[in-house]
């Protein structure tokens with residue numbers, strides 16, 4: 001059997017040339033990656049499509065934006081059919097097809113319908129790898145997504161993939177229902193598909209530190225976090241969960257900025273009214289959720305740049 005010592009490779013001209021061309025290839029791909037800025041396209045709700053020329057990642061892609069219920073949050077100009085929580089969820093595949101072509105990964109923060117319900121269709125269509133909780137993975141299995149595509153996690157994992165690494169962070173859900181919300185149900189087995197809107201249960205909550213070639217993006221899918229889980233992280237981009245009046249949490253904005261080390265860029269997420277279709281005015285959400293948060297960040301962390309996302313708009317960061 002042939003074995004190569006380090007000195008033999010260095011002095012053998014054929015191996016030297018092979019090594020030199022490999023180094024050149026590696027080097028040229030690194031140069032390409034460093035020249036590509038990161039692009040973040042806001043899909044509404046907690047949904048993002050992030051790419052850096054190397055890798056394309058979807059976060060909580062919820063594109064269907066169904067007209068759920070009646071009353072506040074519904075526009076009289078929205079003439080789509082009303083959906084009830086007891087109805088089976090049906091994805092708007094025409095809208096999804098117009099927005100999503102290729103994606104390598106889908107990261108899912110939790111399994112509520114406004115985070116997960118479009119993922120079965122997108123995962124099937126793109127073959128993307130999905131990282132999410134056991135509940136998220138069991139729901140996707142129900143829709144026929146094969147195990148090879150699924151990475152079930154609980155928080156604490158730190159996975160290296162090609163051109164991309166993801167740290168999974170244990171988290172908690174927004175303090176809904178005036179702090180009376182807690183849903184500890186999970187799917188430990190595969191449920192029956194299709195699911196009703198109400199059957200997309202939370203199933204535990206996560207955050208992600210998505211490490212791209214040039215940027216570390218800390219993602220949130222709720223307006224809450226476990227402080228000690230974020231200690232020591234140095235994200236340069238934070239997708240910050242935003243809601244009305246900090247939802248009764250103790251110094252939410254202040255604690256979030258301090259524990260994440262005042263990130264260079266903050267982009268508010270999950271602030272819009274997701275019952276309205278794209279193109280409808282989000283004026284109420286802008287005034288009641290987005291602007292108060294932005295004003296607070298400017299006061300608390302003057303060096304941070306706050307980028308305001310628009311539906312389907314792309315934010316580019318070098």
Ligand SMILES: [Zn+2]
Pocket residue numbers: 110112173202222
């Ligand atoms: Zn939720």
